[in-house]
Amino acid sequence: MSYSRWSEDCCWYTYWCVTDSMVRDEQELCVTGDGCFSYKELKDDIKGILKKIKDSYKGKEWEPTNEQIRELKKYMKRFMKGVKNSNDVIDLDPELDKVGHIIVGKGW
Numbered sequence: 001m002s003y004s005r006w007s008e009d010c011c012w013y014t015y016w017c018v019t020d021s022m023v024r025d026e027q028e029l030c031v032t033g034d035g036c037f038s039y040k041e042l043k044d045d046i047k048g049i050l051k052k053i054k055d056s057y058k059g060k061e062w063e064p065t066n067e068q069i070r071e072l073k074k075y076m077k078r079f080m081k082g083v084k085n086s087n088d089v090i091d092l093d094p095e096l097d098k099v100g101h102i103i104v105g106k107g108w
Contacts, residue, residue: 002015003015003079004071004075010071014030014076016083022089023089023090023092024084024089024092025091025092026040027089029042029076029079031053034053037049039083042079046073046076046077050072050073054069
């Protein structure tokens, strides 16, 4: 699903990237030209990711304005809301591994 496309009014192309995972935290938002970010990464540090993206353009021909970074944040938040509300992905219990086995320690 696309959250934004390049146009006269938008400088970002963002979309929910198809992955093999059905785990909520592993769903990815791709920002074309800037990389893909998991739901967990965005949930844990959206501010840091936005800063990293903005900083990556310093000294280049084009740099996003603060308003354009706020716009990108809006698309990230829409993605996060979509993932959070999706019935097509699952949450994992941190005490269980991906197939539902209790994790008792390394080497077990």
